[in-house]
Amino acid sequence: GEDVEQSLFLSVREGDSSVINCTYTDSSSTYLYWYKQEPGAGLQLLTYIFSNMDMKQDQRLTVLLNKKDKHLSLRIADTQTGDSAIYFCAEKEDQAGTALIFGKGTTLSVSS
């Protein structure tokens, strides 16, 4: 069945780069997403990538996709304390109305 896995914790210093990794198993997945959740808040869409792409860059965020290994990563450049949050990787089939399958989330802690 579908499964999305992430490492649970990542701790970095302010100004460093953060790399959050995710692996997925559903071979039919065509869209992969990164969401950010701050404490007590909702899920904020950060970025997403289509499975025929290898990389997508959006300001400080870089998404890398290795479709062969089913590995997705999110790199945050110049990490700030405001980036401290839980980051969820999610996959979705290419079909209207179908659900996102989330990983357990990676808690990013940024120290100054």
Added chain:
Amino acid sequence: AAGVIQSPRHLIKEKRETATLKCYPIPRHDTVYWYQQGPGQDPQFLISFYEKMQSDKGSIPDRFSAQQFSDYHSELNMSSLELGDSALYFCASSLSSFPDSNQPQHFGDGTRLSIL
């Protein structure tokens, strides 16, 4: 830009009571999704609607039901509430365009339901 609106933000109920959560999607979005997030957990999909018809169903208990109305807003009805139903309930919306359905889901801030 307008976002997904959920109401109420917080709700406290007792066991065996009923609750109704409301979701107002982003204007022009035709698809709504409901997710449940337990403490320290990832969001789990409950149910979704496209153009007022159920489009996908996840781990929604039989005690729960949902619908999407003609103005595209959605309501999640929960009955015989149990302690384990305490969670954050998210609604998300998207604009689905056949055959390409790559429009991402945008989430509301959630309704925090506490069962006493």
